Amino acid sequence: MGEISRKVLIVDDEPNIVTALEFLFRRSGYDVRLANNGAEALEQVDSYRPDVVLLDVMMPVKSGYEVCQKLRERSDLAQVKIVMLSAKGSEAEVNKGLSLGADLYITKPFSTQELVVAIDRLFDAGGAPKQ
């Protein structure tokens, strides 16, 4: 690949899905970093500067909603796409996630291929990734 890879930060405390997603995004040409919980994710964001954050909602220490809100409070991170993944996914939760600034809210289980396609589409709609 000639251009610089998009950077994805995967934040989830469940190792099985993390393994699968890491594999999937690397194979799809992304640069991947992992975080086990919300607090770790906030640290990583500053050092790593991802283009997209895959954020699980139910996590210890800090929930996905909180991380999302913290990220959206910072204007320097406005370009970062936030995709929330949740096993709960009631209408109210989806509503809350999107209200707090998530770009996508995806309920588990989901199709891995469709996830990648949906994220690619986010960038197409929102312009080119940061170089």
Place this chain on the structure above:
Amino acid sequence: MRVPKGIARWVIAACAGVLAVLGIGAALQYLAAAPEQRPELIALVGDGLPTVFVGAVILMVAAGMTASWLFRRHPHAARQLAEQSRGLLAAERGVRVATTGAPPLAELATVINQLADAYHRIEQDLEARSAETRARVEEERDRFAALMSELSQGVLVCNVDGRILLYNPRAVELLAPSASDGKAGDYTLLGLGRSVLALLDRNQVAHALDLIQHQLAHVDRPQARFVAAVANGGLLRVQVAPFHGAERRLAGMVFTLDDVSSLIGRESQRLLLLQSLATGVRAPVANLRAAAENLASFPDMPADRRAQFVDIAVAEARTLTERLNTALFEYADALKGSLTLEDMRAADLLAVAQRRISEALQLPVTIEDVDADLWLRVDSFAIAHAMTFLAARLVNDYDLRAFRLRAGSGGGFAEVDLVWTGAIVGSDALSLWEGEPMRIGSDETPLTLRDVLERHGSEAWLQVDKIRQISRFRLLLPRGRALAPAPYRGTAVASRPEFYDFDLFNRIEVVGALAERKLSELSYTVFDTETTGLEPSGGDEIISIGAVRIVNGRVLRQEVFEQLVNPLRPISPESTAIHGIDGRQLASEPTIDKVLPRFHRFCEDTVLVAHNAAFDMRFLELKEAAIGVRFGQPVLDTLLLSVVVHPSMDRHNLDAIAERVGVRVIGRHTALGDALLTSEVFLRLVPLLAERGIVTLAQALEASRATYHARLRY
């Protein structure tokens, strides 16, 4: 005033007596005198005769006048006084008896006047007091009626025999026949004096009564509960409790009714969701597991086999996802909130929250915007408490001075916002507060905000507009179903519906012993029919039945039966001229075999009354065998009763009787209109019959039989 003849005669007799004595005196003097002196005596008397005559006349007049004067002063004055005194009882206040006559009578008259004054004072006093009591009772009845009609629960009160003494409009709604089995305005089996067993399952009620009977001895407030399916397809939660009359005797039962159809509907939805997940997920999981375990256990399997198992795993995972999503989508409602939430208007919730926050924190709270048509399904107490708790935390930690409230719809949800300007609150504050027990001042509940949100299947978050310095806590609450506004039922005395009748408390129905019951105490169904013509045996048919019930001497205008009937034959023009109904109107109406069983249920346990009942009964009787109902109850005929009461009158048609007994004639010539008129007439006839010594049903039937008109045959 004339002196009575007796007195005059007595005066004349007295005078005659005096003259006779004088005459006899003279005669004796004449006989006693010596014969030579007799001519002298005759001459003497002859000379004095004119004087004696004049003296006698003067004496008579004087005696007459004295007698008259004495009469006027004594016996007559006494009699007049008695008459006037009698008049005083009925007279207005201030009327006096005359204080003329002899001094002792005048004194008596004065005393009578004083007594009359005292009597009128007491009477006036009593009247004022009873008017006051009446007004208070009326007011209490009105308040009670208003209270009953506002209750969201249905209430039925029965006496020990299960006869209904009271019901409220909500009970009517809950027990009304559904739209498919009856028309609007149709009757229900709910009515004063009717049996509760016709409305609720006999066995369930009996079981509840057994339970209560059992508890009575050792429980303070015995009660029983059951869920009953009712005729309109609804499910009611019924609570039964006894109430006591004088001397702690069991006086009856109170039934409270709640509609739990939707609650139970959602409960069963949850069950279905679980079942659908259990059955829908089992098979794909089994397949997936078998494929995965094969792949793991046999790493040396041939490549085509491996590919086959991998395909199976992928396909089954996809199926599993689909089934899960379908089940969750189909039963989405089942997951929305707890079963105990109630539907309420967002505006009402905000008003409650506004009052609670401003009272608890002594701060101004304004409602900035609320969608009037927005309904929520909430536990309003818990939500208002949660909002007050949030406000209290904000005031405590951020020193806020004022709040605003707002509610609007957001997708399938309602957004309820607690809004303030100024202080920017950190986003982690809410997640901290969500887990705390909600304490407001000294009010503490072990519930946390998170608990409350979870019960509602809802979410809350903080939204900040940094530029405008406006922050809001947003609660995303489930939307509710708009409840139909309760029809305005007013509480005017004049139009108060006859939904209750406490006089029934003291009545015990004994079926079979009706004959000796008083006419004034019986329950009646007064009915009328309209027909295609006048010859029931010649094929004429009923086209309309109207009926109304009389219970305890009152016409129950709320409990009527009115039904047009398709006669399946043409209507004679003469009939149409009377009732104005033609065949086309009746084509879509039910036929008599559908209507008669319902009418039969309507008049169960009552005495039938009709004007010229023989005519209507003939039509009913001709149908009995074919339809399989029998109208075996006693029948009274207002025509015959009118003949009994007014035997010398010629005309006994309904209009004539109504006029005679003082009932205004309106709305005639519809079956219901005539039934209503007949019922009024009947009630007026009952006291007139009593004047003739006809008090019981047996006496009324016997008197009817004895009249000439009873021999009429159609």
